[in-house]
Amino acid sequence: xxxxxxxxxxxxxxxxxxxxxxxxxxxxxxxxxxxxxxxxxxxxxxxxxxxxxxxxxxxxxxxxxxxxxxxxxxxxxxxxxxxxxxxxxxxxxxxxxxxxxxxxxxxxxxxxxxxxxxxxxxxxxxxxxxxxxxx
Amino acid sequence: xxxxxxxxxxxxxxxxxxxxxxxxxxxxxxxxxxxxxxxxxxxxxxxxxxxxxxxxxxxxxxxxxxxxxxxxxxxxxxxxxxxxxxxxxxxxxxxxxxxxxxxxxxxxxxxxxxxxxxx
Amino acid sequence: xxxxxxxxxxxxxxxxxxxxxxxxxxxxxxxxxxxxxxxxxxxxxxxxxxxxxxxxxxxxxxxxxxxxxxxxxxxxxxxxxxxxxxxxxxxxxxxxxxx
Numbered sequence: 001x002x003x004x005x006x007x008x009x010x011x012x013x014x015x016x017x018x019x020x021x022x023x024x025x026x027x028x029x030x031x032x033x034x035x036x037x038x039x040x041x042x043x044x045x046x047x048x049x050x051x052x053x054x055x056x057x058x059x060x061x062x063x064x065x066x067x068x069x070x071x072x073x074x075x076x077x078x079x080x081x082x083x084x085x086x087x088x089x090x091x092x093x094x095x096x097x098x099x100x101x102x103x104x105x106x107x108x109x110x111x112x113x114x115x116x117x118x119x120x121x122x123x124x125x126x127x128x129x130x131x132x133x134x135x
Numbered sequence: 136x137x138x139x140x141x142x143x144x145x146x147x148x149x150x151x152x153x154x155x156x157x158x159x160x161x162x163x164x165x166x167x168x169x170x171x172x173x174x175x176x177x178x179x180x181x182x183x184x185x186x187x188x189x190x191x192x193x194x195x196x197x198x199x200x201x202x203x204x205x206x207x208x209x210x211x212x213x214x215x216x217x218x219x220x221x222x223x224x225x226x227x228x229x230x231x232x233x234x235x236x237x238x239x240x241x242x243x244x245x246x247x248x249x250x251x252x253x254x
Numbered sequence: 255x256x257x258x259x260x261x262x263x264x265x266x267x268x269x270x271x272x273x274x275x276x277x278x279x280x281x282x283x284x285x286x287x288x289x290x291x292x293x294x295x296x297x298x299x300x301x302x303x304x305x306x307x308x309x310x311x312x313x314x315x316x317x318x319x320x321x322x323x324x325x326x327x328x329x330x331x332x333x334x335x336x337x338x339x340x341x342x343x344x345x346x347x348x349x350x351x352x353x
Binding site for chain 3: 136138143150151154157158160161162164165167248249250251252253254
């Protein structure tokens with residue numbers, strides 16, 4: 001049987017489909033809108049009872065830095081929203097160790113509890129997903 | 136196979152919309168179904184009927200409209216991202232509809248594949 | 255998994271980040287400005303050649319042609335058209351765009 005046929009058969013037999021969604025954040029906040037609008041997708045996805053996780057790597061780790069003050073910029077400070085994710089049952093936040101190290105950031109400087117993983121572990125997590133959305 | 140597309144960049148500034156359109160056409164030609172094309176971030180600008188490129192340039196908005204007309208492709212513009220950028224029902228090109236972000240998550244659930252095109 | 259990269263390796267780090275996460279047996283397709291990575295003599299050539307021991311690398315033909323580099327593609331990189339791109343998406347359970 002082809003891979004396609006197998007997938008169709010498997011899905012037909014499932015009533016409520018739960019897929020593994022990973023939102024991959026690789027961009028810093030504020031310079032572009034991707035972090036903010038990406039977060040909006042994450043919040044909506046929580047309503048669909050899917051298996052949602054967030055990955056932060058490369059400049060995406062800057063999104064989680066404590067002490068973001070946007071008053072002078074007159075833009076929305078959405079960083080507290082990461083702390084609210086738990087209330088939406090979005091609890092899997094993976095941060096890549098190599099990305100933190102390359103930017104001189106320590107885990108205690110992050111504004112929310114996360115799971116720090118190696119690039120190798122991150123690659124494995126990515127491999128397990130059904131849907132990967134990166135902004 | 137059912138394929139969903141997410142487009143995160145506007146037309147002309149980035150190649151994303153072009154690549155996505157060529158991809159969609161090739162997928163349809165191979166007998167796949169484009170389950171939905173979801174426009175997000177500046178991607179919502181793909182849907183404005185006010186677009187008027189020079190005569191010798193491709194008309195990216197009309198290409199999408201034609202795709203919807205010929206193949207019934209569901210072209211969905213995110214309402215929140217659209218409002219932020221002045222994209223509302225009044226200036227929506229034919230074939231597009233405005234809806235919520237849930238339509239993107241739904242595309243991820245219902246499609247066999249979701250492909251993201253952006254910057 | 256299919257990894258999709260669309261940025262020139264001499265402008266952004268997305269290709270190196272992608273290659274650091276592409277596991278054995280996965281595929282990488284270079285599209286848009288990323289096709290420059292597949293050209294001979296590009297700074298990314300060594301990294302790409304190393305990656306090709308474990309992953310398959312494709313480049314989108316129309317993007318190579320538009321940029322005048324169709325003839326400069328390094329050995330081992332397979333050139334595909336949009337239909338080939340669609341096939342790669344269909345063959346792999348997930349795709350990830352390294353935007």
